[in-house]
Amino acid sequence: MADRLSTIETLPLHLTADVQWLYDMIVSRRMTQLAMLAEFNIRLEAAGEAACSQSGFNRYVLKVREGSVRRPTVGASAASTVPDVFSSAFRAVLVSAIGEAATRAQEAALAVLAARLRPEMEAV
Numbered sequence: 001m002a003d004r005l006s007t008i009e010t011l012p013l014h015l016t017a018d019v020q021w022l023y024d025m026i027v028s029r030r031m032t033q034l035a036m037l038a039e040f041n042i043r044l045e046a047a048g049e050a051a052c053s054q055s056g057f058n059r060y061v062l063k064v065r066e067g068s069v070r071r072p073t074v075g076a077s078a079a080s081t082v083p084d085v086f087s088s089a090f091r092a093v094l095v096s097a098i099g100e101a102a103t104r105a106q107e108a109a110l111a112v113l114a115a116r117l118r119p120e121m122e123a124v
C-alpha cells in the first residue's frame with residue numbers, strides 16, 4: 001500500500017492548496033475527521049472534482065499520521081507557470097522571509113483562489 005498513491009495524492013495540481021489545507025488539518029488535529037472530509041469534499045466539488053470517499057480519506061489520514069506522506073508542494077515546473085500575485089516590493093520581503101519556493105506556493109494558492117472567486121466577482 002505504501003508504494004501506491006492514494007486518490008488524494010493523485011488530484012490535479014491546481015488542487016495543491018486544498019490538499020495542503022487537508023494535510024495541515026490532519027497534522028494539527030483541530031477538526032474531526034468527519035468535519036475535515038466534509039470540508040474537503042466541498043472544496044473538491046467547487047473545483048469540479050468528484051468527492052473523496054470516506055475509506056479513501058481514512059487511508060490518506062493513516063498515511064499522513066504514520067509519516068509516509070509529506071506535505072504536498074507545488075513543483076518548480078508548475079510554480080513557474082503561476083502569474084505573479086504580489087507586488088515586487090512585497091514579494092522581495094516575502095522571499096527573504098520564507099524563501100522562493102514557499103513564496104511561489106503562496107502565489108499558486110492565491111491564484112487558484114482568485115480563479116475560483118472570479119465568476120462570483122463578475123456576477124456582482
